[in-house]
Amino acid sequence: MTTDGARLPTLEDVAQVAGVSRATVSRVINGIRNVNPELHEVVWNAVQATGYVPNRAARSLVTRRTGTIALVVSDAETHDDDPFMSRFFSDPFFGRVVGGLLSTLRPARMQLGLQLVGTDEARKRLVGDLRQGQADGAVVLSLHPDDTLPALLIDAGVPGVVIGRPATPTPISYVDVANDRGAALAADHLVAVGRHRLGMITGPAHVPASADRAAGFRAALSGNAIPSVEGNFTHESGDAAMRRLITDHPDLDGVFVANDLMAQGALSVLRELGHRVPDDIAVVGFDDSSAALAARPPLTTVRQPLEDMAAESARLLIAHIDNPKLIPQTVIFEPTLVARSSA
Amino acid sequence: MTTDGARLPTLEDVAQVAGVSRATVSRVINGIRNVNPELHEVVWNAVQATGYVPNRAARSLVTRRTGTIALVVSDAETHDDDPFMSRFFSDPFFGRVVGGLLSTLRPARMQLGLQLVGTDEARKRLVGDLRQGQADGAVVLSLHPDDTLPALLIDAGVPGVVIGRPATPTPISYVDVANDRGAALAADHLVAVGRHRLGMITGPAHVPASADRAAGFRAALSGNAIPSVEGNFTHESGDAAMRRLITDHPDLDGVFVANDLMAQGALSVLRELGHRVPDDIAVVGFDDSSAALAARPPLTTVRQPLEDMAAESARLLIAHIDNPKLIPQTVIFEPTLVARSSA
């Protein structure tokens, strides 16, 4: 039965065919209350016959639910042609998160929407849009610390879950990887391959993840002083940091670098200065990003179970949507070490 | 002005504050018709004061537009824990497409929704949902040939654009890369690095992309007979194909492999059989996927301008949405060669 593009069947049409009222059809569709089994079947047949599909807009207009959650990628300052964004999207990181979210969302018959916000103005607008039925809640992927979005969501009363612990303590649910234990994994590995003179290149001290990684690395090697230099998570800063580190401590035979991008920079410096990796000095990164694979030699690195983390964040979000007074939850996942050639 | 989570301001509220009718506020919001400039400003101030944001559901209920387009990933048979899907999402391919779409969508103030369909039943349901206001149209990413989705979309009158030429001629807009010229690029490169005894591992003959690649490679080397073996785009089939190819033609000094995954398989076979790459035999892949980077040695490959293709597909889709009688369009993009170590 095709209504040749003209008008799609509505509840009213189905009711007419079934010989019942709109209300009854609605009850059947939504599977609520006790409807006479006979009638139930009559209605169901009418639905099949007409090819009825509920109109989403009409439904959310009254239920105030959209059945959609938004994945918000929140960056410091994003323009459409921002090279960083294109780098971000071409890293598997993003896709792994999407895959994880979808694995939770599909069984719950919910949709995933994608949002990109770069400016504070965009963040405000986003929150307004969310309140007005853009989505029922948001999973936030912050690409920088001190993101104002979590706070905005809370103020607006929009359910939200953050991937990665917010820099400032915020009463919002989040999932994260045990950064400290990831770093410990790196330390253990370096020790296991016989390295004793270890150094570290950290991320910015004010970023929770990098602070945790640095602390975890030190804790795993308690008792030894670990020379370290701070970078800012970029390739270039890794380059500069490694240069300083190896100059000050020419005898290092193992380095833990707080992310793959910096590790890549570090590797190129080491090659330039004639240090063989891993023979002279072993390098372990963090993230298992595409940079780890692209590095020469391929980088041994710490991997986060992103799919699981994303799936859990969706579960948490749905819980918050279903129960607005649920208190914020925190779920921490265990990282794993991916051994490649650099250590 | 915060309406403490109770009731969000509506058009009516704004109208009240501004001392005009709902209709006038609507006109201002949507920037239509000639509204007295003074009134315009009064209304605008009222909007600011109340923090009004239009309700999406209510608006689409009457306009029959959602301001959302769906990115549909259509696969042969997908389960939530399908290893293929997780592989797909962890390849940059997906993210690059999303980034490209977003670059067109954001300026148009449209949203991106994500859909995954694995079964024909899911495809049918999707089309129903789309007609009923899930989205205004769909960009289809088919992961296998002979996808029924394009046809379903056409039947339902849902605007759609496909990334990659459909296997069966279908009256639907699509964007694609010039697969034949990509293969020619590979041929030219192999010749340029002094290879003369060339072979090829093709994809399945019935897949348009692989047929085009094979044809393009042959055309670029017109006059010479090119030994070739057919694979099915998997790592294993690349392995098997290379084994046969090199056994039958031990003197080959260059191979074009129709995708990176097979090329990776080919490389491992060559290493196993003691052929040095690229010294003894050069290998060129296709796709510039993460497999190309992961390969030993890193793979020289043909790259598709995915971001541009996705951006264009969004543009096409919007054109189709705005003008339902627009005839199907085709846009073909030029590939580029990414030279790494394997050739």
Add this chain to the structure above:
DNA sequence: CCCGGCGCGGAGAGCGCTCTCCCCTGATCA
């Protein structure tokens, strides 16, 4: 001076759905 035209803004009818009432029927109990 009157009339037609035009520009501007208000009234109000829906869009398709959910859900609260309320009525009706039939069963139960005194």
Add this chain to the structure above:
DNA sequence: TGATCAGGGGAGAGCGCTCTCCGCGCCGGG
């Protein structure tokens, strides 16, 4: 047998918005 009650189903009031229709006032032309 009559009163009570529970459960099933209908009527209808919106949800917040857009957009057509219409009326009012001002202008210019006959």
